[in-house]
Structures are given as C-alpha cells and as structure tokens.
Amino acid sequence: MRVGSRSDLGGGERGSLIEVSPADNNRPAMGEEREGEEELLVPPLNFAMVDNGIFRSGFPDSANFSFLQSLGLRSILYLCPEPYPEANYEFLKDNGIRLFQFGIEMCKEPFANIPEETIREALKVILDVKNHPVLVHCKRGKHRTGCLVGCLRKLQRWCLSSIFDEYQRYAAAKARVSDQRFMELFDISSFKNLPLSFSSTRSSANR
Template sequence: MDNTIVTEEDSSFQIDLYPPENFSLVCPGVYRSSFPKKRHFPFIKKLKLKSIVTLILEDYPEINLQFLNENNIKLYQFGVPGNKEPFVDIPENIIAKALTVLVDSRNLPTLIHCNKGKHRTGCLVGCLRRLQGWTFTSIFDEYRRFSNPKARAMDQQFIELFNTDLVIYHEGYTPDWLI
C-alpha cells in the first residue's frame, strides 16, 4: 500500500509528501514521529512548525539543522537514553524540561521525535497525557499502539511514577488543551 500524500503546489506540478514513520497528531499543535529525514522535509514544512523537540543523544545532522534554519524552526534537544533494563533509566528532570517546552504555546506547533518515534517519544507523550488528566489505561493503550511490537514495562512504570510537579508552566502561555 502506498502511503504517499499528494498535494498540488500549483497547477503545473505535484509534489509528493511523505510523513515520517509513526507520524501522528498528539493534540492541537503537537505532533509525534520517528526521526525526520530529507525526504520528509516537504511534509514537515507543511506543518508550519515553530519548534522540534528531539530526544536523541547524537548530534543533530547538519542537513536537518539547515532545514530548520531555512524554515525558522527552533530545535530543542533533550538527550534521553532508552529505558532499557536493568541499567539505563530515563532522566525525570530531562522529561520535565521537554514537557515545559510542550506546555508553552509560544513553541507550538511542534514535532516530538526520537529515532523510531516509539519508546522515548512514547514516554514523553505518556507524561503529557498525565498532565492532560488521561487515565493510565488510556495512556498505556496509546503507548503500546506506537511501541508495538516491543512495549517496555520500564517505560510504562516511568510514565506512572513521573512527578508532574517538575513541569514549569508559563503564565499566559498554557495551551487550551491543558486547561
């Protein structure tokens, strides 16, 4: 099945738009996906992003930085290791800082991504869902849908135990979906 989304830029030619893997709307102004590559740039451009929140540890590729610069998109990089038993844990303070960016409407619309858009992104979105008052059943159902086929119990435990009091809110800039 071809997942190409086609739009007309003008009447003389068409451009193919390819969303990154695991692309989805989280809530108004917040998207999630895997790591965007060059072929995804035309699609990303259509989102009119103000920022990207990346959870990768590695340096951001120069071609991506150039794309962000050309499109006035601010990069927030929060290096988060994968939550793999028994020795690697997601740092709670880093997730809190990333959430502080997400709950500031001046940064929206934004795209959250890690490498595959599954586990680290799923943890951040799960913690955002906690701020939105979702039930754990709904949060974990969404997490498992995107992390399939390898949901991590440690990720779900992290989401459940995350201290939401660590998130900083900027008065007057809280998105409607959080109020």
Template structure:
C-alpha cells in the same frame, strides 16, 4: 504536478499543533513544511544529520536538543526525570507551538514524554499506556 508528501516514520498528531515522529529525513521535509513548525524537541541521544539541522535553520524552526549521551544513561531508564521535566516545560508553553517531538524511532523516548504530558492532562494510566503501545509497536511494556 503535485509533490508527494511523506510523513516521517511513526508520525502522529498528539493534539492541535503538537506532533510526534521518528527522526525525519529529506523525503519528509515537504510534509513537515505544511505543519509550519516553530519548535522541534529532539530526544535522540545521537547527533542529528546535518541535512536536518540545515533544513530546520532554513525553515527558522527552533531546535531544542534534550538528547542524553548514550553512555550517560541506564538502559532501564531511557529518559531521565530532568529531561522529562524540561520537555514538559516546552510542551506546556503555547508560544513554542506548532511543535514536533522526535527521537530516533519516535517510540520510547518520545512516548515517555507524551505519556507524561497525558498524565498532566489528567488521562488515565490505561489510556496513556494504550497510546504508548500504539506507537511503540510490539517492543514495549
């Protein structure tokens, strides 16, 4: 009997070997195993569940935690410039791939970092915002 593969909420393929999603749970682990991840970049401000941390360790996936504490950032600036720059350095380093970028819901923090990557790649602002809105849903700019 084949296992049912369930992607994390708000999952998407950004490009070859680069993925984005909300924070995965146990139901998503079999799906993620098929991605053969090398690195997970976490932009969530909260502590990750121990089940996810243990699964990443079991899979020998490097976890890079770029989340900022809730009290330390302005609600008008959910991701600091420093966090974006650190994230871009990781995304622009091929040895980190396959790579998953995630935050709580896979919307705003993840969308901000992916949007900045798209700018580096020469995308137009219109295309960047279209991709951002597609993942952010109705609650967006």
C-alpha cells in the same frame, strides 16, 4: 535570533536550544514542488498529532521535509544525544525552526534509566504555546517520545490505561515495562499552571 553553528548540536547537552534563522538568499524552499509536478507529502515514521500544535514522529529525513513544511513548525524537540544531521539542520535554518535538544540515551531493559528531570524540562518546552507548532521525535518515535507523551497525558488527566494504550500503539511488540512504570510514577505535582489553551486538558479528563 542567533544562527547555531554545527558544533552547537553535539554532545547531548540537556535542554540545549539551537535557534536558527531563515536563510537570506532567495533560493526555493527545500521540498518546493517543481512547476507542473504534484508535490508528494510523506510524513515521518510513526507520525501523529498529539494535541493542537503538538506532533510526534520518528526521525524525519529529507523525504519528509515537504510534509514538515506543511505543518508550519516553529520548533522541533529532539530527544537523542547524537548531533542533528547536516541536512536536517539546513532544513531548520531555511525554515526558521528552533531546535530544542534533550539528549536522552537509549535505554534497554532491565537497566533502564529514564532521566526524570530531562523529561520535566522537555515538558516545559511542549507546554509553552510560543513554541507551537512543535514536533517531538527520537529515532523511531516509540520509547523516548512515548514516555514524554505519556507524561504529558498525565498532565492532561488521562487515566493510566489510556496512557498505556497510546504508548503501546507506537511501541507495539517492543513496549517496555520500565517505560510504563516510569509514566505511572511520574509526579506531576510540580506542574501547577497547565495552560488552559491546551485542548485535551478538558476533553481528555473523562477518558
């Protein structure tokens, strides 16, 4: 693996991959509990399990690092164009976690423009079990993350009402008609070989 430089993280390049390797020194892992103290695991905002090996959340900060360590993540899929913060980048480096960045600009109705091809490329990362466990996140874990998870649910043959219910559970009062319209119209026909190891493919078919 190559160690991504700080400059690799900027620009919001679609589908960029930054691979980081564990640090070579023997310093304690970030978030490691001190002797005699009980470690407090704090999940990021809007954290949830999507499927086996797939998680979603808002932007994690240093208070969440110990919790993320407990997940044994291999990858993080980041849906914002802004550079990854230095502290988060160091956490990835220390834990050998790969960063996939898909720079989707924040959209506000009525001028919403969700890049369908970027969503497709991000789905390919999620569908590849070699990247699991993977955490998907944007800023608040609502709109960009919600759209990506909603498109994944279409691949898992969820009905639209269940997809929208899940989206609205995280977006709450800020749910966007344009996001739901995007998920409704998203064409899954190009995804012909959905991995059978995906647990919800069968169990969600009757939702």
